[in-house]
Amino acid sequence: MPRTIPFALSARRRVRTGWQRWQGSWWQIMQCGLGAGVAWLLAQALWDQSYPVFACVAVVVCLGVQNNQRLRRVGELGVGVTIGVLFGTLIVHLVGRGPLQITGIVVAAMFVARFLDSGILLVNQAALQACFIVAYPPMPGSTGSARWLDAMTGVVVALVVAALLPPDPRRDVRGRSRAYAGQLADLLEDAADAVRARDANRAEEVLSRARGTQSELEGWSQSVNAGQEVHRLSPLRRRGRSEIVQQKKLQAGMDRATRNLRVALRRVSTALQYDEQLPDSLAGAMEQLAAAVRSTGQPAYPGETLPPSVAGLQELAVTLGPRTLGAESLSATVVVAQLRSTVVDLLQAQGVGAAEAHRLLPH
Numbered sequence: 001m002p003r004t005i006p007f008a009l010s011a012r013r014r015v016r017t018g019w020q021r022w023q024g025s026w027w028q029i030m031q032c033g034l035g036a037g038v039a040w041l042l043a044q045a046l047w048d049q050s051y052p053v054f055a056c057v058a059v060v061v062c063l064g065v066q067n068n069q070r071l072r073r074v075g076e077l078g079v080g081v082t083i084g085v086l087f088g089t090l091i092v093h094l095v096g097r098g099p100l101q102i103t104g105i106v107v108a109a110m111f112v113a114r115f116l117d118s119g120i121l122l123v124n125q126a127a128l129q130a131c132f133i134v135a136y137p138p139m140p141g142s143t144g145s146a147r148w149l150d151a152m153t154g155v156v157v158a159l160v161v162a163a164l165l166p167p168d169p170r171r172d173v174r175g176r177s178r179a180y181a182g183q184l185a186d187l188l189e190d191a192a193d194a195v196r197a198r199d200a201n202r203a204e205e206v207l208s209r210a211r212g213t214q215s216e217l218e219g220w221s222q223s224v225n226a227g228q229e230v231h232r233l234s235p236l237r238r239r240g241r242s243e244i245v246q247q248k249k250l251q252a253g254m255d256r257a258t259r260n261l262r263v264a265l266r267r268v269s270t271a272l273q274y275d276e277q278l279p280d281s282l283a284g285a286m287e288q289l290a291a292a293v294r295s296t297g298q299p300a301y302p303g304e305t306l307p308p309s310v311a312g313l314q315e316l317a318v319t320l321g322p323r324t325l326g327a328e329s330l331s332a333t334v335v336v337a338q339l340r341s342t343v344v345d346l347l348q349a350q351g352v353g354a355a356e357a358h359r360l361l362p363h
Contacts, residue, residue, distance in 0.1 A: 016182065023175050027167035028065040035059040039157040047149045054085060054132075054147045058154025061125060063161060074162045076117060078155035080125030083116075084109050085151040087126070088133025097134055105130045169227030173247045174297065176220040180254060181296040183213060184261070188290035191265055192283035200272035207265045210258070217255050224248045250296070253349020257342045264338035271331035279326040282335055288316045289339065293346070310350050314360055317343050321362035 036056040043052030062077040087109045091101055106127045113126035133147060187210050194202035227244040271278050292312030300307050306314070319325070320340045327336045340361055347357040 017179060021175070021179075023171065025065045025172075027171070028063065031161050031165060031167070032060050032063050032065070035063055035154075035157050035161045039154040042157065043150045043153045046153065047146060049146055049150060052150040052153070054081075054129075054150035055154040055157075057081075057129075057132075058151045059158045059161075062155060062158035074155075074158050076122040077125050078158060079116065080113055080122040081129050081151050081155060082148070083113050083122075084126040084129025084131075085133055085148045087112070088130040089148050091130075092134055097137075102131060102134045105134055166230045169223070169230045170243055170247075172223050173220070173227050173244065176216075176223050177247060177250065177297055180213075180216050180220055181293050183216065184254070184258065185290040185294035187213075187261070187265070188286045188293065191268060192286040192290070194272065195268060195278050195283040195286070196280055198272060198275075198278075200269065203265070203269040203272050207262070207269045210262050210265050213258060217251070217258065220251050220254075224251055250349045253345050257345040257349070260338045260341045260345065264335045264342070267331050267334045267338070271329070271335075276331045277329045278332050278335070279328075281325040282327070282332060285316065285320065285325060285336075285339055288312065289342065292316060296346075296350070307350065310347065310352065313343050313347050313350075314352075317347070317357070317360035318362065324362060 036059045039055035039059045040052055043049050043055040049055075058078070058081045061081060062074045064073070088105055091105045091108075095101055109126040109130040110123050113123040116122070129151065187206055190206045190209075191203065193199075194206060224244060224247050227247070228241075231241045231244060268278065268282075270276075292309050295308040295312065298308050304311070317340075320336060320343060322333050322336050325332075325336055327333045344354070344357045344361070347360075348354055
């Protein structure tokens with residue numbers, strides 16, 4: 001039977017990950033609520049609507065909680081909402097409601113949206129809003145264009161909020177950085193446990209999780225790109241550009257390091273399956289690497305000149321020799337080589353020169 005991660009440890013990791021997600025999204029959630037309220041008030045004041053539902057829906061749909069290319073996404077969704085509501089209103093006015101009308105309006109709205117832009121969000125929202133218009137009758141006393149005007153009001157409010165009150169992109173980037181560093185450190189610690197226990201099934205499970213980390217890396221990269229967009233377009237978020245640039249470099253280094261670690265973990269899994277010798281010192285090196293990775297982004301301690309992650313990586317680097325670690329088998333040597341490359345990648349990602357990083361490694 002394969003060994004599994006203890007429930008208490010798994011629960012703690014889930015809580016930590018959920019807390020980090022909340023920290024990166026609370027401002028966007030508040031924006032959605034504020035925007036919905038403002039859109040409701042504006043639609044009532046401008047168009048004399050008693051219940052301007054589509055104004056609120058447009059704001060929430062357009063803003064959402066994602067930072068990735070937010071202004072472009074708001075624009076896409078805004079156009080999609082506008083097309084869907086407009087087409088739905090026209091069809092209902094001309095030919096009424098029914099299954100054939102809903103079929104026609106969905107097809108027409110999606111055709112027009114697809115012609116205007118390749119964005120999937122735009123096309124889907126055009127069809128979805130058209131369905132709402134056809135399926136739900138208007139409030140008594142409202143005109144045929146009222147819901148379209150509501151939707152336009154919501155779209156304008158969403159664009160203003162996204163442009164003038166964007167969330168600080170550094171928060172989301174920092175949160176993703178911390179979350180990924182913690183995830184990678186967890187993998188290294190679990191791999192170290194597998195090496196000590198000679199547990200091939202555990203090692204295979206760790207390898208499978210490591211192969212599934214690419215989506216997290218891509219999300220981090222998209223968050224960095226979104227941060228660069230916000231700093232470029234929003235007058236209120238011009239500060240902090242240097243941190244976003246550093247995060248871009250760190251993400252690229254983490255990506256390279258992860259690829260090296262996947263190779264190392266695959267070799268660990270294979271070695272344990274065939275009962276090859278892997279010294280316990282490899283597990284110790286993995287745990288030391290995990291500690292350094294987990295502290296990524298933390299400032300230097302008082303009286304110290306180097307951040308704890310860089311200091312930990314440098315201390316580990318000088319021990320990463322096959323002879324030092326007692327790596328006698330081919331598999332053990334390969335694992336050591338991949339750990340060496342990982343340490344160099346992480347040092348470079350945090351500002352250490354390539355030549356200096358390589359000099360730390362024993363020959």
